[in-house]
Amino acid sequence: MGDPFGIIGRWLIDLVTGLGMEPGAALTLLRFLGAAILATVLLLACFFLIVAERKLLGRFQDRYGPNRVGPWGVFQTVADFVKLIGKEIVIPDGIDKPVYWLAPLLVVMSVVGIWAVVPFAPGFRGTDLNVGVLYIVSIGAIGTLGIIMAGWSSNNKFALLGAFRAVAQLVSYEIPMVLTLLIPTMLAGSMGVTAIVEAQKDLWFIAAAPLAAAVFLISSVAENGRAPFDLMEGESEIVAGFNIEYGGLAFGMFYVGEFLHAFTVGVLFSTLFLGGWRGPGAEAYPLLGLVYFFAKALAVWFLTIWVRGSFPRVRIDQLLALNWKFLTPLALVIVALTAVVDKMAAEQGWSQLLSLLAANAVLALVMFAVLGAYGRSVRRREEKLRGNAAALQAGSAR
Amino acid sequence: MIPLSWYLILSALLFCVGVFGVLARRNAIGILMGIELMLNAVNINLVAFWRYLTPGMIAGQVFTLIVFAVAASEAAVGLALIISIYRRRSTVVADEINLMKW
């Protein structure tokens, strides 16, 4: 079983050129076809991802998830989709029509576009950009644009406020994400995602850079807008935020984009830090590589759902303070430390893995010490305030 | 293939569109958008010259990166100034910000 994807690709090209097309045009047509198939499969996969997430959340909350429609409720999202299509699309008055209808498209496009550079198996990927990592960041930036467009075109002050808050969150958390994306780049020597997976032959990058992986996961979850960072659509806060004026299928696109992004976060994390399709026997049997890829992505996706079901929502000021006062300085220090230690280990002949692990451990200890000192000073201030308030109360009661 | 002249003419056209924007717009932010168009035209020019004449020398791309950095800092400071002016004078129309005119 040599290379099933190459075999299928060659068979398709032979089929199309056999029908009378020249090879260049045939290749372009097949590329477009591949992109269309990938996007369709992803959006269809959302049907099952969403219901799986709801059932998992239900189990975390000690209840069954949806279990009426279909065996174990697997067709619940299909039912939701039919309901969304059947809804009357209420178009608010005074909206900016082209911007209003373009916004959900941009948000979904920004998520589906990430899958173009992800390597599913050896030899099976959309395209091999040599700036793949930066491409992922740039496509994410387009999603931010879609959110502003949605908020502004809705002719609704609360939608605009929600969009402002959402964009503040997204733009802020891009920074630790970009900084920690530099770590696999440094360790692999290339920005191409395929090259990063190739470089994880002996060692998954999470072993060499656990802190960077943790910061990347946290900022990716925040970029996605999942709990505990789900201020963008917190129902108790701003009732659906920027997409409050969207109904029916347009809202469905925002919904699908968010859940697909959650799975995409798992895919990206597993590709960059957990070795992608790497596993025992993956080079010989590419289909096995595909299995490993999805297994790792689903494991990380389960982790994000677990976090979603366990933590309460943070406030907007806590959110931004966490990013600017903790994650960004930490990410900067991680990048500088990894660069220095990597080069020193190469020159002095130390083991790269051990020196990086040691540096990470030292940084983690320093980080906990600083956090502990900060926590103690905040607690002291609170005690003082409480003491003052109690003294005031006692004084006024006398 | 695509001769260099096409890129040069395109960037000259884009530059002139930007000049029109700077001269004709009343709103200060509109003027800034014209400036961004001009900077993009310059970038196209730089990269086209790099690609067609000296692809071995990386100076063209480095120059473009520096122009990116300059454009970003100028947009940031310019927009901060405009927002600050709006707070004081409640207007961003360039004609009405004329306290220092004689």
Place this chain on the structure above:
Amino acid sequence: MTVLQIVFLVTGLVTLLAGVMVVASPKLVHAALWLIVSLAGVAVLFVLLNANFLAVVQVVVYIGAIAILVIFAVMLTRRVMADSGPTHNPTWWLALVSALVLFGGLLALITQLPAFGATEAALPATDSLADLGTSLVDVNRYLVPFEVASVLLLAALVGAMAVARPAGEDEESGA
């Protein structure tokens, strides 16, 4: 007409038309969105010129940051959602004439270049991305402009924050 030529013509047309809409659109937010289309067109042109790192940086920096900043500034500098007053100067026809004259002058200049009709030179064997990276940190090459650009960005960061601070906070900072 090769495929690349068609792609270039379409992209160039889209970029120029979007640019014209930027400077002519009566609604400022629409002009900002057309600016994003124009910037995306320039990114595609960079890809055509084999400078794909610059194309991606263009999307991240210009579209992902500068354009969003422009949209925020447009929304924060108005009392109501709509534009008020005329959006173009009454002497806009003069601006059009001067832009056309400028274009004529530029055209006359660039047609005199010896390299005007040049076709693409061959790309070097190694990828330009690694060369770009090393040239920016090499002391003999472009380290100094790189460091000066980073100082400029730091100054812009501090300056923008200082300028955009709300007025009342200066008096309270001493308390």
